[in-house]
Amino acid sequence: MLISLFSQELLFFTVVVPFVFVYLCYRSSSISKNTSAHATNWPIFHMLPALIVNLYNIHDCIAAVLAQNSQNTRIHLPGRRIFMTCDPANVRHIFTTNYTNFPKGMEFAAIFDIMDRTLFTIDGEPARRQRAKLQSVLSSPQLVASMAACCRNKLENGLLPFFTDMASTNAPFDMQEVISRFIFDLAAMPIFGVDPGLVSSDMLSVEVAMAMDTVMEVGFIRHMMPDFCWKAMRRLNIGPERKLHAAHTVLQGFIKNMIESKKIKGGCICNREEQQGVDILSSYVNDPDYSNDGLFRAMLGFMFAGRDTIGTILPWIFYNLAQNPNIVSVIRNELSPIASRKIGAGRGAIVIFEPEEIKSLVYLQATLFETLRLYPPAPFERKTVVADDIMPSGHKVKAGDTIFISVHSMGRMEDVWGKDCHDYNPYRWISEDNKLCYVPSHKFLSFNSGPRTCLGKDIAIMQMKTVVAAVLWNFDMEVVQGQSIQPKMSCILHMKNGLIVKLKKR
Numbered sequence: 001m002l003i004s005l006f007s008q009e010l011l012f013f014t015v016v017v018p019f020v021f022v023y024l025c026y027r028s029s030s031i032s033k034n035t036s037a038h039a040t041n042w043p044i045f046h047m048l049p050a051l052i053v054n055l056y057n058i059h060d061c062i063a064a065v066l067a068q069n070s071q072n073t074r075i076h077l078p079g080r081r082i083f084m085t086c087d088p089a090n091v092r093h094i095f096t097t098n099y100t101n102f103p104k105g106m107e108f109a110a111i112f113d114i115m116d117r118t119l120f121t122i123d124g125e126p127a128r129r130q131r132a133k134l135q136s137v138l139s140s141p142q143l144v145a146s147m148a149a150c151c152r153n154k155l156e157n158g159l160l161p162f163f164t165d166m167a168s169t170n171a172p173f174d175m176q177e178v179i180s181r182f183i184f185d186l187a188a189m190p191i192f193g194v195d196p197g198l199v200s201s202d203m204l205s206v207e208v209a210m211a212m213d214t215v216m217e218v219g220f221i222r223h224m225m226p227d228f229c230w231k232a233m234r235r236l237n238i239g240p241e242r243k244l245h246a247a248h249t250v251l252q253g254f255i256k257n258m259i260e261s262k263k264i265k266g267g268c269i270c271n272r273e274e275q276q277g278v279d280i281l282s283s284y285v286n287d288p289d290y291s292n293d294g295l296f297r298a299m300l301g302f303m304f305a306g307r308d309t310i311g312t313i314l315p316w317i318f319y320n321l322a323q324n325p326n327i328v329s330v331i332r333n334e335l336s337p338i339a340s341r342k343i344g345a346g347r348g349a350i351v352i353f354e355p356e357e358i359k360s361l362v363y364l365q366a367t368l369f370e371t372l373r374l375y376p377p378a379p380f381e382r383k384t385v386v387a388d389d390i391m392p393s394g395h396k397v398k399a400g401d402t403i404f405i406s407v408h409s410m411g412r413m414e415d416v417w418g419k420d421c422h423d424y425n426p427y428r429w430i431s432e433d434n435k436l437c438y439v440p441s442h443k444f445l446s447f448n449s450g451p452r453t454c455l456g457k458d459i460a461i462m463q464m465k466t467v468v469a470a471v472l473w474n475f476d477m478e479v480v481q482g483q484s485i486q487p488k489m490s491c492i493l494h495m496k497n498g499l500i501v502k503l504k505k506r
């Protein structure tokens with residue numbers, strides 16, 4: 001009798017609850033936008049119902065809650081105590097001052113099990129060692145130069161010819177998908193020294209890019225769900241866990257193939273003799289600290305770092321610029337003197353700006369930062385508390401608690417950015433003497449803060465500036481009316497329905 005009761009309960013928690021959760025997650029996007037659950041703390045389920053009802057709009061919902069609660073709140077979910085914050089003082093405490101007390105933790109590593117033992121999931125001394133290695137690789141001037149050359153070549157031979165074709169027919173297309181292909185190539189080339197060719201005339205399948213998206217989408221569900229639920233689903237290989245399992249297989253196959261083909265064929269970035277052997281993989285293959293497995297994991301981590309972030313922010317930049325023609329004019333005015341110095345840059349010709357030429361453009365960079373403030377590609381960070389602590393805001397956290405840091409909310413707080421915090425205004429980044437204002441990373445958290453700050457920030461800025469300058473200078477963009485532009489339920493801020501645009505050659 002007791003055993004049968006126990007197994008019924010087990011069945012309820014391992015099968016029924018996860019199914020209801022996942023069903024509601026998917027359904028929540030179609031629930032009326034007026035629906036709003038009061039965050040009642042129910043027995044057993046605690047605030048899970050409120051969370052599910054608001055999932056369709058989770059980032060804005062969290063921003064509203066944090067704005068009402070002086071940037072800090074507590075959330076109770078089954079089996080978990082969560083402290084949610086976007087308070088810069090707390091962020092500095094968590095990411096810098098008392099950083100060792102707030103690792104990512106084992107649950108985070110379990111959620112991203114495919115990236116197990118990569119820099120993305122590890123803490124402490126192993127993270128410090130991997131980071132040091134990576135820092136030395138990424139600071140190589142040769143590598144940075146070849147990444148710049150890659151970006152330029154892919155623009156010239158991939159993205160801009162495709163855009164020119166689309167402009168000549170005035171046909172609508174999904175800008176997010178094309179950018180995703182372009183950035184996939186751009187991330188893979190410096191890593192493996194091989195061009196996957198996703199932006200090309202035959203537009204190959206994006207199976208691998210889709211597998212990466214699945215990791216981030218199912219990762220989001222795992223973050224929100226009680227952990228015993230998703231672990232049970234993983235064991236039974238059902239629902240999103242089944243999709244994730246298939247994505248893991250695709251990713252493993254891709255990375256292993258790329259490593260093998262690199263080992264067999266050699267290969268170099270952008271097919272230039274002088275750049276032979278400057279790809280990231282070459283810096284790892286002969287390192288005795290990296291076994292085949294270590295190599296696989298390091299390359300996988302790189303793909304996510306480079307591809308997901310830039311690929312996510314560029315569509316938001318283009319979307320915002322399409323709504324703000326005055327901002328586009330200011331950027332074009334900034335580019336104009338450089339364009340006019342270029343040989344053959346007459347009317348109708350395609351112009352590509354070299355990273356060095358646009359490095360010092362303040363307004364263009366301010367526009368990128370303004371978009372990163374409002375649409376950070378990684379909208380939240382998650383940490384675990386090692387020992388009881390008191391936050392600068394006065395909130396107590398206990399060992400084992402989870403902390404969610406809402407990066408998305410921080411960019412939308414009046415107390416942090418002023419009354420116009422929701423306005424898209426690049427000038428907030430520019431001082432009176434026309435220099436970029438310094439904003440500390442615990443207030444502008446899009447590139448993370450403290451000892452785990454993004455290692456690719458400068459490379460990312462260089463690539464984003466090069467792409468945005470080329471697209472804006474050469475094309476007028478119109479966002480097709482009637483679309484619903486909103487973030488996907490994912491650990492990265494992808495647009496849920498893509499971004500359908502039309503282009504016109506200038």
Ligand code: HEM
Nearest residue numbers: 119131305306309310378446447448452454455456459460
């Ligand atoms: C717009 C572009 C980018 C943004 C917004 C961004 C943001 C971030 C964030 C938020 C993290 C912390 C992740 C976490 O620990 O949870 C991070 C880490 C990292 N990023 Fe970036 N990133 C960008 C581009 C890049 C690029 C292009 C590269 C590589 C060339 C790169 C390399 C890394 C690496 C290696 C780490 C791990 C650092 C560590 O854990 O110690 N990032 N980035």
